Amino acid sequence: xxxxxxxxxxxxxxxxxxDSLADGVRLLRHLDVDVDFPRGQTCCGxxxxxxxxxxxxxxxxxxxxxxFESSDYIVLPSGSCAGMLRHHFxxxxxxxxxxxxxxxxxxxFELSEFIVRVLGVxxxxxxxxxxxxxxxxxxxxxRTLGVRDEPLELLRxxxxxxxxxxxxxxxxxxxGVFSVKVPHVSTAMADRKLDTLPHPDCVTSAxxxxxxxxxxxxxxxxxxxxFRHLASVLWAATGSATGGNPRx
Numbered sequence: 001x002x003x004x005x006x007x008x009x010x011x012x013x014x015x016x017x018x019d020s021l022a023d024g025v026r027l028l029r030h031l032d033v034d035v036d037f038p039r040g041q042t043c044c045g046x047x048x049x050x051x052x053x054x055x056x057x058x059x060x061x062x063x064x065x066x067x068f069e070s071s072d073y074i075v076l077p078s079g080s081c082a083g084m085l086r087h088h089f090x091x092x093x094x095x096x097x098x099x100x101x102x103x104x105x106x107x108x109f110e111l112s113e114f115i116v117r118v119l120g121v122x123x124x125x126x127x128x129x130x131x132x133x134x135x136x137x138x139x140x141x142x143r144t145l146g147v148r149d150e151p152l153e154l155l156r157x158x159x160x161x162x163x164x165x166x167x168x169x170x171x172x173x174x175x176g177v178f179s180v181k182v183p184h185v186s187t188a189m190a191d192r193k194l195d196t197l198p199h200p201d202c203v204t205s206a207x208x209x210x211x212x213x214x215x216x217x218x219x220x221x222x223x224x225x226x227f228r229h230l231a232s233v234l235w236a237a238t239g240s241a242t243g244g245n246p247r248x
Contacts, residue, residue: 002032002033002034002071003032003033003034003119004034004036004071004072004073005028005033005034005035005036005073005074005075005114005116006035006038006068006071006072006073006074007021007025007035007036007037007075007076007183008036008041008043008044008073008074008075008076008081008082008085008108009021009037009069009077009238010076010078010080010081010208012041012045012078012208012209012212013077013078013208016208017077017208017211017229017231019227019229019232020077020173020208020228020232021231021232023229023232024066024075024077024111024201024231024234024235025027025037025085027111027115027124027231027234027235027238028075028200030235030238030240031115031119031121033119033244035075036071038067038071039238040066040067041061041064041067041068042063042064042067042121043060043083044060044061044064044081044163045057045058045059045060045061045064045084045092045213046080046081046084046088047176047177048060048175049084049088050176050177050178051091051177054092055124057092058092058093059167060091061089061092061101062097062155064085065089065100065101065104067235069100069103070194071107072106072107073109073118073197074107074109074115075109075110075114075164076108076109076110076111077110077111077206077208077229077230078110078139078204078206078207078208078209079110079138079140079141079144079145079147079207079229080138080139080176080207081144082109082113082140082141082145083140083141083144083145084140085108086105086106086108086144086145087103087144088103089100089101089104089105090105090145098188098202101134101148103217105117110141110145110147110206111153111204111206111230111231111234112147112150112154112234113141113145113147113150115150115154115234116154117150120131121147122153122154122157123158123224124154124157124158124234124237124238125158125205125237125238125239125240126158126159126237126239127158127159127236127238127239127240127241128155128160128233128235128236128237129158130158130159130161130196131159131160131161131200131201131202132160132161132163132199132201133155133160133163133200133203133204134156134162134163134165134168134198134200134202134203134204135151135162135164135165135168135170135203135204135205136172136193136203136204136205136207136210136211136214137168137174137205138164138205138206138207138209138210139171139175140207140209141206142169145244147206151206151230153195154231154234154237154239155234158234158237158238159237160237162197163200164198165197165198166196167192167193167196167197170188170192172189172190172193172210172211172213172214173185173186173187173188173189173190173193174186174208174209174210179213184247186213189222190213190214190217191217193214194214194217194218194221194223195226197225200225201226201231202225202226202227202228203215203225203226203227203228204229204230204233205229205230206229206230208229211227211228211229214227215227
């Protein structure tokens with residue numbers, strides 16, 4: 001039987017990165033994974049959690065537990081939301097869900113993490129041959145999930161040159177609520193990253209929020225830099241991307 005995966009789209013993915021979500025599904029199916037999409041899914045509750053609205057966050061968390069109860073694996077194109085499910089549902093719900101939050105956390109993975117750690121795949125194809133890529137390590141993927149080498153390995157094995165970037169592991173300044181409450185600090189953090197950026201063909205990351213932050217600031221500054229979600233870049237890595245999925 002094929003491995004069964006449920007896609008958790010995330011709010012930002014649904015609203016701003018629909019093409020990348022589709023690319024993530026294409027990629028998983030290319031790897032012989034059966035992907036479904038539970039239609040009852042909503043926000044994971046992280047915005048409410050970060051803003052201190054714990055009761056609202058608990059409602060989202062309990063709903064998510066119910067929606068993904070029967071899923072074998074949950075894969076997200078977001079280190080941020082994956083970190084919320086895996087590490088924050090337990091403390092948030094206080095162990096009152098009969099262990100369901102621990103079960104959910106154990107089967108939750110960011111996309112590149114799932115491909116490497118669960119599927120055992122490090123070589124997707126040669127579709128990135130000769131491309132110069134900068135990778136932004138989102139804070140939650142890197143620091144909460146411990147996902148660092150997986151996306152880099154997949155990019156390099158597909159032929160990409162991953163450029164040295166001194167600010168690659170620094171926060172972009174988005175942080176959801178943070179960027180709204182302290183916009184001047186948030187902007188300065190984005191500028192710091194862009195000021196140190198080499199000259200890649202594209203910048204990619206596992207987190208859409210970070211790409212929106214950096215891409216928006218780059219456009220404001222008139223910088224001709226392409227920002228693409230990791231799901232789309234990895235789909236291009238297979239060499240199967242066509243039509244609406246331009247080469248990186």
